[in-house]
Amino acid sequence: MKLLFLSALLALVAGQCDEDITISSESDLSQLSGCNSYSGQITVSNYDGATLDMSIKSADSIVVENSFQLAQINFGSLTTISKNFQIQNNTQLLGLSIPKLSSVDNFQLINNPNLNVILSTSFSKIGNYQIIQSQIVNLIPVSASTIKNIEIIANSFLIDISFPSVVNNTGYINIVDNHSSAFASFDSLTTISGNTTFRDLAGLRVDNVTTVSDTFNVYENTFTKLDLSQLSTLSKDLSIANNTKLDTIKIPGVSNLGGGLQIIGNSALTQIENSTFTTLSYIKGGVSLSGPFDNITFPALTRVDGAFKLNTTGTFSCNTASTQIRPRVKGSYSCTQPKSSTTSSGSSGSSNSPASSIVINRSSIGAACITFALIAATLFF
Structure with a gap:
């Protein structure tokens, strides 16, 4: 009897971790309770708090957007995103903590004009890498040898733009309008497959x-x-x-x-x-x-x-x-x-x-x- 009850409970919990959800408040975060891995998309939109904390270890996609009160994002346990990790249009965001995230397909930080601190590790696996309009001074390092698209645009404090390990670029590269002293270096790069500017x-x-x-x-x-x-x-x-x-x-x-x-x-x-x-x-x-x-x-x-x-x-x-x-x-x-x-x-x-x-x-x-x-x-x- 206990075994049947446990199986039913596990099935219920698993069912709560595989559907697309939208979070707008701290109370909505309870929907993620008990989920270490999430197979749907987690969208945080118009979030009313100053700090966003999640203990998720992996997910298909996480999107944080249009949250104008948000100042700090903490994903301390997150290691893997199989699809999209998008942080966009959060005008008051100052810091992003992703100290364990090493594998992501589509990484986008777009239009977070006050973002200046990113706590991270190196990306050992990555597809798209986009950082557009921020105040960051250091890029998240990439240890992967192959990457798809690279866009580093309008980061007015960014000087060192370095991808020392990338050998093959299978998409495009756009590095545009960063600090006036910016230096872009690709020490190991041999192949570029797409448009490059x-x-x-x-x-x-x-x-x-x-x-x-x-x-x-x-x-x-x-x-x-x-x-x-x-x-x-x-x-x-x-x-x-x-x-x-x-x-x-x-x-x-x-x-x-x-x-x-x-x-x-x-x-x-x-x-x-x-x-x-x-x-x-x-x-x-x-x-x-x-x-x-x-x-x-x-x-x-x-x-x-x-x-x-x-x-x-x-x-x-x-x-x-x-x-x-x-x-x-x-x-x-x-x-x-x-x-x-x-x-x-x-x-x-x-x-x-x-x-x-x-x-x-x-x-x-x-x-x-x-x-x-x-x-x-x-x-x-």
Whole structure:
């Protein structure tokens, strides 16, 4: 008889731990009493307390959102989230304690503008990693070798953005608008499968990346050198724009560019030289170059399928470009330079076509990255 009663009690308790529930007050937390593991989604919404404490060890999903009185979250026993861990739109949240959480599929801290303290361990297993709009100064470390998507955006106190153990990135990377001195480093990273955007960084280390299967965007940074010396495969577009201190680019190993090439508005970049694109022989898309160029050299280039537009304000002349580059371009071709510029032969330079403006719009970045019309217009004959 006792055995039957115990079995019935266990079944009842198990039934309370496998349905989606919503919690709005401390009294609602009693619904989790006796649950070490929860197979449904726990949603905390419009919570009326200043502190949220849970003793759950594992769950499918935990969402804490729109709780404007909440200042501290304590999940001291939580080790595993099989699906989503989302902390979002909690404007007064200051601290998050997850000292044992090591495995999570989708980790999101979004729009918690006052969050500045996170007590955590390292993530040994993780899919998506998003920290957007907070005041944190240290990232939760990742010891996993494979990660899906990375978004680190608008964390104005965050300087050290480091993923030393990540080898394979199977999705996108967006690191944008953090502290003006932010340095992003990926010491072990070799493969990036999705769109990649780095913006407003003082330093970037991606020295060991060999393969980028989508677009690679470098916008409005203040570092002086972009080194992709190990990169051999770049399947789509490369855009390097408005990096005010950038004076050196090294991408010697890419022979075929699967999209277009855009290098514009980099006011310190005067040289595209032999070591910049040493083996680049084929560009499937269009090319847009604009800046104070004194030298432009593509030593191995044999073909550009898309449109080619050059605007040079340095000593490199349109006459030289017409001789060295234009014969390799299958699409439309144009070159502009100031009328007072001197050609390579000493005569006055002139434009081969009317000048055109090139603009990059600054917009919010999510899973999709910034695109540009010129390079999208590939295979233009």
